[in-house]
Amino acid sequence: MDVGSTPTQLPAGILMATENSADVIVVGTGIVGCLVAQQMLDSGLSVVMLEAGPRVDRWRIVENYRNLPPTLRLHFDAPYPPKAWAPHMESYTDAAAAEYLQLEGPNARAYRQGYVRYAGGTTWHWAGICWRLTPQDMRLKSLYGVARDWDFDYDTLEPYYTRAEYAIGVCGPSDASLQWPPMRSKPYPMGPLPFGPGEQRFTDAAARLGLKNLPSAQARNSRISYDGRPPCCGNNNCIPVCPIAAKYDAATALPKIEAKGGRILANAVAYRVETDQKNAIAAVHYFDPDRRSHRVTGRIFVLACNGIETPKLLLLSKDDRNPNGVANSSDQVGRNMMDQPKLVAELTLADPLWTGVGPVQGSSIMQTSQGDFRGRHGGALFRFNNMARSTFGGVAAIRKGLVGRALDEEIRRLSACTAEIAIEHELLPDPNNRLTLSSKKDWLGINKPNIYYDVGDYVRRSAQEYSVPLVRKLAAELGSTDVKVSTEFTNSDHIMGGTIMGANSATAVVDLDCRAHDHPNLFLPGGGAMTTAGCGNSTLTMAALALKAADAIAGQVKRG
Amino acid sequence: MNPSDRDDAPPEFSLLRRKTLIGGGLLLGGFVASPRISAAPEAPATADFDNYFIQLSSLLIQHQLDREVGLRLAAALRTRDPEFTAHVSALLDIARKKNAKIVEEFFPDVPDGPLKDTALLIISAWYLGVIVDEPGAEVFAYELALMYQPTLDVMTIPTYAISGPNEWTSEAPPLNSLPAF
Numbered sequence: 001m002d003v004g005s006t007p008t009q010l011p012a013g014i015l016m017a018t019e020n021s022a023d024v025i026v027v028g029t030g031i032v033g034c035l036v037a038q039q040m041l042d043s044g045l046s047v048v049m050l051e052a053g054p055r056v057d058r059w060r061i062v063e064n065y066r067n068l069p070p071t072l073r074l075h076f077d078a079p080y081p082p083k084a085w086a087p088h089m090e091s092y093t094d095a096a097a098a099e100y101l102q103l104e105g106p107n108a109r110a111y112r113q114g115y116v117r118y119a120g121g122t123t124w125h126w127a128g129i130c131w132r133l134t135p136q137d138m139r140l141k142s143l144y145g146v147a148r149d150w151d152f153d154y155d156t157l158e159p160y161y162t163r164a165e166y167a168i169g170v171c172g173p174s175d176a177s178l179q180w181p182p183m184r185s186k187p188y189p190m191g192p193l194p195f196g197p198g199e200q201r202f203t204d205a206a207a208r209l210g211l212k213n214l215p216s217a218q219a220r221n222s223r224i225s226y227d228g229r230p231p232c233c234g235n236n237n238c239i240p241v242c243p244i245a246a247k248y249d250a251a252t253a254l255p256k257i258e259a260k261g262g263r264i265l266a267n268a269v270a271y272r273v274e275t276d277q278k279n280a281i282a283a284v285h286y287f288d289p290d291r292r293s294h295r296v297t298g299r300i301f302v303l304a305c306n307g308i309e310t311p312k313l314l315l316l317s318k319d320d321r322n323p324n325g326v327a328n329s330s331d332q333v334g335r336n337m338m339d340q341p342k343l344v345a346e347l348t349l350a351d352p353l354w355t356g357v358g359p360v361q362g363s364s365i366m367q368t369s370q371g372d373f374r375g376r377h378g379g380a381l382f383r384f385n386n387m388a389r390s391t392f393g394g395v396a397a398i399r400k401g402l403v404g405r406a407l408d409e410e411i412r413r414l415s416a417c418t419a420e421i422a423i424e425h426e427l428l429p430d431p432n433n434r435l436t437l438s439s440k441k442d443w444l445g446i447n448k449p450n451i452y453y454d455v456g457d458y459v460r461r462s463a464q465e466y467s468v469p470l471v472r473k474l475a476a477e478l479g480s481t482d483v484k485v486s487t488e489f490t491n492s493d494h495i496m497g498g499t500i501m502g503a504n505s506a507t508a509v510v511d512l513d514c515r516a517h518d519h520p521n522l523f524l525p526g527g528g529a530m531t532t533a534g535c536g537n538s539t540l541t542m543a544a545l546a547l548k549a550a551d552a553i554a555g556q557v558k559r560g
Numbered sequence: 561m562n563p564s565d566r567d568d569a570p571p572e573f574s575l576l577r578r579k580t581l582i583g584g585g586l587l588l589g590g591f592v593a594s595p596r597i598s599a600a601p602e603a604p605a606t607a608d609f610d611n612y613f614i615q616l617s618s619l620l621i622q623h624q625l626d627r628e629v630g631l632r633l634a635a636a637l638r639t640r641d642p643e644f645t646a647h648v649s650a651l652l653d654i655a656r657k658k659n660a661k662i663v664e665e666f667f668p669d670v671p672d673g674p675l676k677d678t679a680l681l682i683i684s685a686w687y688l689g690v691i692v693d694e695p696g697a698e699v700f701a702y703e704l705a706l707m708y709q710p711t712l713d714v715m716t717i718p719t720y721a722i723s724g725p726n727e728w729t730s731e732a733p734p735l736n737s738l739p740a741f
Binding site: 069072093194201236356387388391403 | 620622662663664667679680683684687688689690692693694695696697699702703705706707708709710711714715716717718719720721722723724725726727728729730731732734735738
């Protein structure tokens with residue numbers, strides 16, 4: 001299949017979007033790709049989006065979820081069965097999980113990242129939490145002598161945070177003492193959501209220890225409709241799918257993009273980025289489900305396939321001019337892979353706490369992410385998981401072989417008097433935590449990603465000296481009669497670092513606008529660009545970087 | 561969007577499966593309600609068995625049971641285990657001998673082994689909505705699964721809602737106030 005040429009009847013410099021050509025080619029239809037695409041369309045540029053996976057209606061994912069056996073409902077990827085041509089990790093057994101992501105290293109289990117390759121991306125099953133980085137999170141080298149500093153400061157990022165919050169609809173408190181961080185140019189577009197009983201009791205217990213459990217900034221409509229989506233009604237299923245789209249997910253952006261003239265090609269698996277004689281990007285090649293190859297041309301290329309698929313695609317695209325892969329003269333593509341390694345404390349209590357009232361997540365202790373200790377070990381976020389415990393309680397009580405009223409009472413007790421506190425740790429960028437191409441191939445013959453992962457002593461010391469002792473104090477204050485803290489780190493699904501940002505092209509993949517140092521018309525916005533990770537969920541920072549890149553792209557196109 | 565871009569989930573997730581099963585359930589119900597088609601050789605036995613299963617289920621579980629779910633479970637359990645029909649009869653006999661009205665009155669008399677396993681399997685299926693809780697298992701009930709009912713005064717059945725926008729609160733009833741269901 002050949003490329004479309006520039007139609008002569010259009011204004012100078014503007015390409016009509018066909019299936020094969022546009023001003024801006026966006027690979028990936030998650031939150032980053034959709035935010036960029038919308039802004040490009042608003043700027044009068046044509047857009048074609050490529051999505052490896054299928055496009056599926058919300059009702060079907062909800063029905064997929066309801067038709068899962070109970071234990072599988074706790075696997076957030078399960079309602080999203082992958083297509084053969086767009087595999088993603090399936091977690092229902094260890095054997096299934098090992099099929100796609102090839103993981104190695106001391107903490108291989110902790111990089112079992114649960115992204116989905118569906119149109120709309122992984123915001124389908126995100127919790128909607130929208131923490132910002134703090135100014136300190138962006139200056140680890142200057143302040144604590146570890147990792148790297150970002151090459152711009154919080155004040156530079158702040159306007160993009162605010163724009164991102166208004167673009168996706170983030171609710172949060174107006175009281176500055178409850179904001180994180182309390183440095184904002186505008187209030188949240190919506191007020192906070194109420195706490196259910198469990199989160200309130202957790203907040204009260206934390207307060208008795210001098211800790212503040214903050215209402216989360218979250219991309220969930222609070223009390224009112226926003227951007228054509230309804231208010232949250234507390235369906236308690238944000239993960240793995242909001243049944244009413246009260247939570248922002250990028251799937252809600254897809255029809256809006258099409259209404260503005262954008263083209264979205266589902267089941268289009270990008271497998272090669274083509275460079276021209278000047279080492280600019282000339283085209284992206286993709287396979288359709290019949291294994292036919294297509295070539296798509298444009299002026300600007302945006303890879304927003306998530307923190308694993310983007311570096312994988314760059315490495316797959318090596319050519320004579322770019323022998324280590326596209327955008328990889330620094331040798332940093334695929335390095336510095338980050339997440340927030342997670343431990344979970346499982347609590348049993350004498351008195352009921354109650355979960356399952358309101359969204360599945362709605363608050364966190366954030367102050368524990370900051371401190372001078374960061375020279376020695378990472379900070380940590382503590383979060384009360386508000387997902388209804390009734391499935392857990394039901395399955396556990398049935399397994400005891402109880403009957404009659406004893407069974408009902410045990411289900412109620414196990415559902416009400418058990419809880420989870422998640423601890424998410426700050427991890428430093430380490431070039432040894434590296435994504436490479438596996439020799440194993442997927443259904444299309446594309447190399448699977450291989451990732452070496454070691455959370456490092458910085459995280460291990462945080463757990464040993466700081467977070468686990470603190471979670472035990474929180475558990476005791478809540479009145480726990482039994483506490484079990486997991487000993488193996490697991491994934492938080494916050495994929496960062498693989499196309500790291502920095503002003504120096506020798507040590508970073510992208511510049512401060514997420515533009516590849518090596519290719520003037522290639523942008524790699526999203527989590528991969530994040531220089532450091534912090535303890536909070538990464539999505540809002542990814543969205544802010546997307547908007548910063550979008551400004552740069554629009555300016556670059558205008559300048560010609 | 562091109563309609564051909566629209567995707568359906570794999571067959572094991574397809575709603576067509578559910579429709580077929582509901583249709584099958586209604587057909588079984590039809591046997592119960594329509595004597596004129598009882599000339600079919602297997603029909604009387606099926607209807608009797610269905611009624612025995614519902615009767616036993618009501619003795620094992622003192623809650624409102626959805627007959628359609630019950631008929632689907634009955635068919636699947638009987639297909640799965642050739643001894644199941646005999647176990648149902650034996651369990652009913654034990655309950656009758658004790659003149660039992662609730663499970664606590666006869667369950668201690670059920671011997672360990674296949675009969676007790678069958679009784680617990682029936683209870684488990686009604687509570688969890690599945691016969692086996694493993695990947696690929698067929699789901700017979702979601703919102704009607706009984707495991708969600710003992711907490712329904714507080715907890716949302718995931719994907720459903722029991723309040724309205726910002727109407728939920730941090731108040732919660734005590735542990736010992738089991739809702740009726």
